[in-house]
Amino acid sequence: MTTIRDIARALGITPSTVSRALSGNPRVKEETRRAVEKTAREMGYERNVVAANLRKGRSMIVGIVIPRIHREFFSNCIGGAESVLNQAGYSALICQTIESVEAEIQALKTLKNYRVAGVLLSHAINAPNGDHVKEILGNTPLIQFDRVFPDLPGAKIVGANCDGAYKATRHLIEAGYRKIGTLAGYMTSQAYVERLVGYRMALEDAGLPFDEKLVYYNTIARETGYEAGLKAIGAGCDALYSAGAFSALGAIDALKEKGIRVPEDFGLMTPSLSTLNQHPFEMGEAAAHAFLEGRRDTQVIPMELIERQSSNKNKT
Amino acid sequence: MTTIRDIARALGITPSTVSRALSGNPRVKEETRRAVEKTAREMGYERNVVAANLRKGRSMIVGIVIPRIHREFFSNCIGGAESVLNQAGYSALICQTIESVEAEIQALKTLKNYRVAGVLLSHAINAPNGDHVKEILGNTPLIQFDRVFPDLPGAKIVGANCDGAYKATRHLIEAGYRKIGTLAGYMTSQAYVERLVGYRMALEDAGLPFDEKLVYYNTIARETGYEAGLKAIGAGCDALYSAGAFSALGAIDALKEKGIRVPEDFGLMTPSLSTLNQHPFEMGEAAAHAFLEGRRDTQVIPMELIERQSSNKNKT
DNA sequence: TTGTATGCGTTATCAG
DNA sequence: CTGATAACGCATACAA
Numbered sequence: 165m166t167t168i169r170d171i172a173r174a175l176g177i178t179p180s181t182v183s184r185a186l187s188g189n190p191r192v193k194e195e196t197r198r199a200v201e202k203t204a205r206e207m208g209y210e211r212n213v214v215a216a217n218l219r220k221g222r223s224m225i226v227g228i229v230i231p232r233i234h235r236e237f238f239s240n241c242i243g244g245a246e247s248v249l250n251q252a253g254y255s256a257l258i259c260q261t262i263e264s265v266e267a268e269i270q271a272l273k274t275l276k277n278y279r280v281a282g283v284l285l286s287h288a289i290n291a292p293n294g295d296h297v298k299e300i301l302g303n304t305p306l307i308q309f310d311r312v313f314p315d316l317p318g319a320k321i322v323g324a325n326c327d328g329a330y331k332a333t334r335h336l337i338e339a340g341y342r343k344i345g346t347l348a349g350y351m352t353s354q355a356y357v358e359r360l361v362g363y364r365m366a367l368e369d370a371g372l373p374f375d376e377k378l379v380y381y382n383t384i385a386r387e388t389g390y391e392a393g394l395k396a397i398g399a400g401c402d403a404l405y406s407a408g409a410f411s412a413l414g415a416i417d418a419l420k421e422k423g424i425r426v427p428e429d430f431g432l433m434t435p436s437l438s439t440l441n442q443h444p445f446e447m448g449e450a451a452a453h454a455f456l457e458g459r460r461d462t463q464v465i466p467m468e469l470i471e472r473q474s475s476n477k478n479k480t
Numbered sequence: 481m482t483t484i485r486d487i488a489r490a491l492g493i494t495p496s497t498v499s500r501a502l503s504g505n506p507r508v509k510e511e512t513r514r515a516v517e518k519t520a521r522e523m524g525y526e527r528n529v530v531a532a533n534l535r536k537g538r539s540m541i542v543g544i545v546i547p548r549i550h551r552e553f554f555s556n557c558i559g560g561a562e563s564v565l566n567q568a569g570y571s572a573l574i575c576q577t578i579e580s581v582e583a584e585i586q587a588l589k590t591l592k593n594y595r596v597a598g599v600l601l602s603h604a605i606n607a608p609n610g611d612h613v614k615e616i617l618g619n620t621p622l623i624q625f626d627r628v629f630p631d632l633p634g635a636k637i638v639g640a641n642c643d644g645a646y647k648a649t650r651h652l653i654e655a656g657y658r659k660i661g662t663l664a665g666y667m668t669s670q671a672y673v674e675r676l677v678g679y680r681m682a683l684e685d686a687g688l689p690f691d692e693k694l695v696y697y698n699t700i701a702r703e704t705g706y707e708a709g710l711k712a713i714g715a716g717c718d719a720l721y722s723a724g725a726f727s728a729l730g731a732i733d734a735l736k737e738k739g740i741r742v743p744e745d746f747g748l749m750t751p752s753l754s755t756l757n758q759h760p761f762e763m764g765e766a767a768a769h770a771f772l773e774g775r776r777d778t779q780v781i782p783m784e785l786i787e788r789q790s791s792n793k794n795k796t
Numbered sequence: 797t798t799g800t801a802t803g804c805g806t807t808a809t810c811a812g
Numbered sequence: 813c814t815g816a817t818a819a820c821g822c823a824t825a826c827a828a
Contacts, residue, residue: 167821178799183823193797213593214539215821218530218804225573233562234761239555246549246576255590257541258574260562274571277529445550483805494815499807509813531805534820800827805820812815 166207174203186211217279226455227257227275227283229268236436237409237444238286241309244448245284252456254281261288265296272300282455284448286310289350289384305458309451310444311353319454320462323435323442325355328467329362332433332440333405335469337370341403341431345378345396347389347411359407359435389414397422403431412436441468482523490519502527533595542771543573543591543599545584552752553725553760554602557625560764561600568772570597577604581612588616598771600764602626605666605700621774625767626760627669635770636778639751639758641671644783645678648749648756649721651785653686657719657747661694661712663705663727675723675751705730713738719747728752757784 168182175182177196184192185200217223226249230238246256257280259271268288275283282305285297294313297306309321336344346363349356364374378399380392389411396404397418406412412434416426424430435442447465454463484498491498493512500508501516533539542565546554562572573596575587584604591599598621601613610629613622625637652660662679665672680690694715696708705727712720713734722728728750732742740746751758763781770779 165821169821179822180800180824181798183821184798187823189823191797196797210589210593212534212595212821213590214530214534214595215804216823218528218534218806218820219822219824221804223530232559234552234556234559236550236552236555239552239558240550242555242574243548243550243576246574247578250575255594256574258558258562258572259566260559262563273526277526278571279528279530481805485805495806496808496816497814499805500814503807507813512813528805531820532807534804534822535806535808537820798828800825802823802825804822808817808819810815810817812813 165212166209167212168209170207171200171203171209174207175199221279222281223279224254225257225278225280226254226452227259227271227278227280229259229261229271229275229283229285229287231261231263231286231288233258233260237310237442240444241286241448241451244445244450245452246448248449248452248456252452254456263288263290265291269296269300272297276300276302276304280304282307284309284451284455287313287353289353292352305455307451307455309447311355314354317460319451319459321447321450321454322355322462322464323447324464324466325358326362326365328435328440328442328469329359329405329407330366331362331467331469332435333363333366334370336403336405336431336433337366337372339403339427339431342372343378343399343401344372344403344405344431345375345380345399345401347383347392347404347406347408347415348379348381349384349407349411350382356407363405363407383411383414384408386410386414386417390417393418394422397424397430402429404433406432406434409434409436435467439470441470443468481528482525483528484525486523487516487519487525490523491515537595538597539595540570541573541594541596542570542768543575543587543594543596545575545577545587545591545599545601545603547577547579547602547604549574549576553626553758556760557602557764557767560761560766561768562764564765564768564772568768570772579604579606581607585612585616588613592616592618592620596620598623600625600767600771603629603669605669608668621771623767623771625763627671630670633776635767635775637763637766637770638671638778638780639763640780640782641674642678642681644751644756644758644785645675645721645723646682647678647783647785648751649679649682650686652719652721652747652749653682653688655719655743655747658688659694659715659717660688660719660721660747661691661696661715661717663699663708663720663722663724663731664695664697665700665723665727666698672723679721679723699727699730700724702726702730702733706733709734710738713740713746718745720749722748722750725750725752751783755786757786759784 168179172179172182182200185197249256261267265288284307286309294316306318312320348360367374383389383392393415443465450463484495488495488498498516501513565572577583581604600623602625610632622634628636664676683690699705699708709731759781766779
C-alpha cells in the first residue's frame with residue numbers, strides 16, 4: 165500500500181505537503197497539488213482512513229444500533245439512514261441487539277471504541293432507562309429514533325404514535341367493531357405508552373368504554389401475541405388494535421386456530437407497512453439528517469392509515 | 481478518555497506492560513495483570529481500537545456490500561451475517577449500492593481504506609464482471625453471496641437457483657397452467673441465468689415447449705415487471721415464473737389492471753419469502769462463517785417451495 | 797507556499 | 813517478567 169511518504173519521495177517533497185494537497189488545504193501551490201494528485205493516482209494511493217481517524221480523534225463512521233436488522237421496520241430505517249449518511253461521506257456501522265440490553269451496552273461500547281462520529285439508536289425494548297447510554301457514549305452525538313428515552317439529550321425522531329393508534333382504533337370503530345382490545349406492548353417504551361393513549365382516546369371519543377381488562381401488556385413477540393389473542397377471544401372481543409406488528413401475527417394465529425374469520429368476525433389493526441405506514445425509511449433519513457445538522461430537537465413522523473381487508477368489516 | 485499511559489503512570493509501570501496485561505499476553509505476572517485490570521476498570525479505560533487497528537494494520541470490521549438494505553432478502557442476509565460476525569467479535573460496516581456499479585466501486589474503496597478484515601459482497605445487477613472488485617480489494621478476503629462472479633476467488637454462497645426455478649415452474653405445471661412465461665431478470669447475473677435454465681428444464685421435462693418469446697429479459701424492477709406482464713398477457717400466457725420478487729409485483733399490477741384473477745385465471749411464482757423461500761438469513765450466516773473460517777469453496781443453499789394461493793389453480 | 801517536528805494510542809521488537 | 817524504543821500513516825502547529 166502506497167502512503168503519502170511514498171508520494172512525497174517520488175516528488176522530492178515532504179509528506180506534509182502531500183497531505184495538505186490531498187486534503188484540499190488551500191495553502192499549497194496549484195502546480196504541486198496537480199503533481200501530487202497525478203502521482204497519487206499513478207501509484208494507486210488510497211488514504212488510510214484509520215490513521216487519519218486516529219490523528220483526528222474521530223472517524224467518519226456513524227454507528228446504528230437497532231434491535232433487529234431484518235425486521236422490516238428497522239431495515240427500512242437503516243436503508244434511509246445509510247443513503248443519507250453515505251451521501252455526506254459517512255459510513256454506517258450496524259449493531260443489532262436482539263432486544264437485549266446487555267448486547268446494547270456492548271454495541272455502544274464497541275462504537276465508542278471506534279470513536280464513531282455519532283450514534284443512531286433505537287433501544288432494546290427492555291431497557292429500563294437511558295442511563296447506560298449516557299454513561300457509555302459521553303459526549304458522542306446521539307440521535308434516537310422510534311424508541312427513545314425522553315430524558316436523554318440530543319435529537320429524537322419518533323412516529324406519531326398516539327395519533328397513529330388513534331387513527332387505527334377509530335378505523336376499527338368506524339368499521340363496526342365494538343369490543344376492541346389492544347396488544348399494548350411494553351410500557352417501558354415511550355412509543356407503546358403513547359399508542360395506548362391513542363387507543364384509549366379513540367374509544368372514549370367514540371363513547372366506547374375503555375376496559376383495562378382488554379389491554380394485553382408485554383406483547384410484542386408472536387408467541388405472546390398468540391396468547392393474548394386467545395384471551396381476547398375468550399373475553400369476547402370482536403377486534404384488536406395491536407401496537408406491534410409481530411404480536412398481531414400471533415393474534416392471527418390464534419384467530420385461525422379458533423376458526424374466526426378476519427375481517428368478517430374479527431377486526432385487526434397494527435402499525436406495519438400493510439395497515440399503518442410508519443414511514444420507517446423517512447425516519448431513518450430524518451435521523452441521519454438530524455445527525456449531520458447537529459439538531460437537538462424532536463421530530464414527529466406522521467403515520468398514514470392504509471385500509472385493508474383485515475379491518476373492513478363493512479366493506480367486504 | 482484514559483489511555484494505557486494513564487494506567488501505566490498510575491501504577492508506576494510502562495505502557496508496554498499495561499498493553500500486554502490487557503491483551504492477554506502470557507508474559508506478564510499474574511499480580512500485575514490483576515492490578516492493571518483493576519485500575520483500568522476504575523479509571524473507566526476503553527481501548528482505542530482505531531489506534532490498535534492502525535498499529536496492527538487490520539481491523540475487526542467486516543464490510544458488507546449489497547444493493548439495498550431494505551430489500552427483504554438482503555436485510556435478512558445482513559441480519560444473519562451480523563449476528564455471526566458479532567459473536568466472533570467483528571462489527572459490520574454496511575454499504576448499499578442501489579444497483580449502481582459506481583457506488584459499488586466507491587463502497588469497496590471505502591472498505592479498503594478502512595482496512596477491513598474482509599468483505600461480504602452481493603454485486604450490483606449491472607456489474608459486467610468482477611474486475612473492479614479484484615482490482616480494488618487486492619488480497620482482502622472476499623466472500624460473495626447470492627449474486628456472485630464465478631471467476632472471482634474466494635468463498636461463494638449461492639442459492640439453488642436452478643433447482644428453485646425448476647421447482648417453481650414445475651409447481652405451476654402441476655397446478656394446471658400450460659403457457660408459462662418468465663420474467664427472467666438480467667443475464668449479467670449468474671443467479672438469473674441459472675433460474676432461466678431451471679425454468680426451461682422444468683418445461684422440457686414436462687413435455688411443454690420452451691418458447692424464447694415468452695422469456696422477458698431485464699425485468700427486476702416493478703415497472704419492467706409490469707410491462708412484461710402486459711406483454712405476457714398479450715402473448716396468451718396463463719402463468720408466469722418470475723425470477724425476481726419485485727418484477728412479480730409489477731406483473732400483479734398488470735394482471736389487476738386487466739381484471740385477470742390470480743390464481744384462477746393466471747398463476748404466479750416467484751422466489752421470495754412468500755412462495756419460494758431462499759433462506760436469506762442462513763445465507764448471511766453462511767457468508768459470515770465462510771469468512772471466519774477462511775473458506776474458499778462454493779456453498780449452495782437450498783430453496784424451499786411454499787405453496788400459496790397465487791399458484792394453486794386446482795386447489796382454490 | 798513549504799518544511800520541520802510532534803503526537804494520536806497502541807503494539808511489536810528488542811534488550812535486560 | 814518488564815522496560816525502552818520505534819513505528820503504524822496521517823494531520824497540524826509552528827517555523828521558515
